[in-house]
Amino acid sequence: MARACRLLSAPGAACYGALMAKILVVGSGAREHALAVALAGHDILTAPGNAGTLSVGRNADVAATDVPGLVALAERERVDLVVVGPELPLTLGLVDALEARGIAAFGPSKRAAELEGSKVFMKRFAKRHGIPTAAFEVFDDPAEAKAFIRREARPLVVKADGLCAGKGVVVATSVDEAVAAVDRMMVDRAFGDAGARVVIEDLLPGEEASFHVVTDGTRAVALVPAQDHKRLSDGDRGPNTGGMGAYAPAPVVTPEVARRVMDEIVAPTLAGMRAEGAPLRGALFAGLMIEDGTPRLLEFNVRFGDPETSVLVPMLDGDWHALLSGAARGDLSQVHVGTRNGACLAVVLAAAGYPASPRTGDVISGLPSALADGTFVFHAGTARSGDAVVTAGGRVLAVGARATDLAAARALAYEVVSQISFDGAQHRTDIGHRALG
């Protein structure tokens, strides 16, 4: 609040009453709990939320994909701002529907959300605007896709065009694997219509990073560069997941790399979207591959990352409400935020059976009633059951800390992790390994 208070009221004035906004946060993950905590002090309603968001405000039992239900909820509750967490409601046009009723919303229009919703759109957009990304081909005929793979016989990545909850990408280690991916996506339709078209692109070497900006369509406020850990097990082994932990800052994104990302990827993207009549407002999360100081675009998301948000929130020095409502209203010119000193690290605790078939209903014990300085427990798949908190989804909690440096943040984070338990809990013990060794 501090910064908004200074901007909008006399120094030292008590400002909560005057500035308290009613905010609807859409989603139910650690990202949404972290955002709710970032906005605490305002009147927070989360739909559908989890056991964690209940301690920040109220939950409303409306699914994150129920566009008419969410619009009706926002109208009924007379909210000042809707903050949309996940991608699906964005691609379904939630922000357009809210804005049509005069309700401010943080997130892109349905058209701008194509940057995430269609890999074909994203890749062709990048080509049109000279944005560095892997060379690619688009196929809507599986026979042609397979012929291309056999002809090229080099490392390739096969991507379903549409949203597949993070499962639509196969980094193929052989021709057979790439061909099998085409069959699964295009012939068996494992992801339904999302796999009707595929992108097949070159495998890029390097180290990955998650680069987020908040944008009003023209201006972009860069957040601290972060790194995710997508595989289930230590040493980056095991199946792909939604993300098992994150930390920031990511040393691979040097100030020079960050400058290049802003100049070569973010600026042309915002200008390109404006020129194409679909200005992008909200969060732009560029998934990058960085090789010898050169950033290339792997994918765009038009929302905050999860688990990245669990480290972005503690690292931001400034007022989240001013940032999100500035972007939603199309004017970030008065918003000034920075990055805090030190580093932040979050470890995901996942349910038994995650990611293939997570079990729910396990009682979570050891949740700290008071958190030590700098530590946090953001809830994801959790629910209240009587007096207990039980698992209710694949990723259950994001547990972490901000401290003077990454090693201290890791030590603190794992200390909190060691206090919490539930049957079958899984977590990685090496979050931050690329930076810490």
Ligand code: AMP
């Ligand atoms: P995406 O959903 O496009 O980010 O892909 C998911 C994951 O697949 C990324 O986080 C990378 O680990 C990997 N990946 C995607 N595209 C490529 C590529 N062209 N080269 C290497 N790895 C890739």
Ligand code: GLY
């Ligand atoms: N952590 C990756 C994502 O949110 O897509």
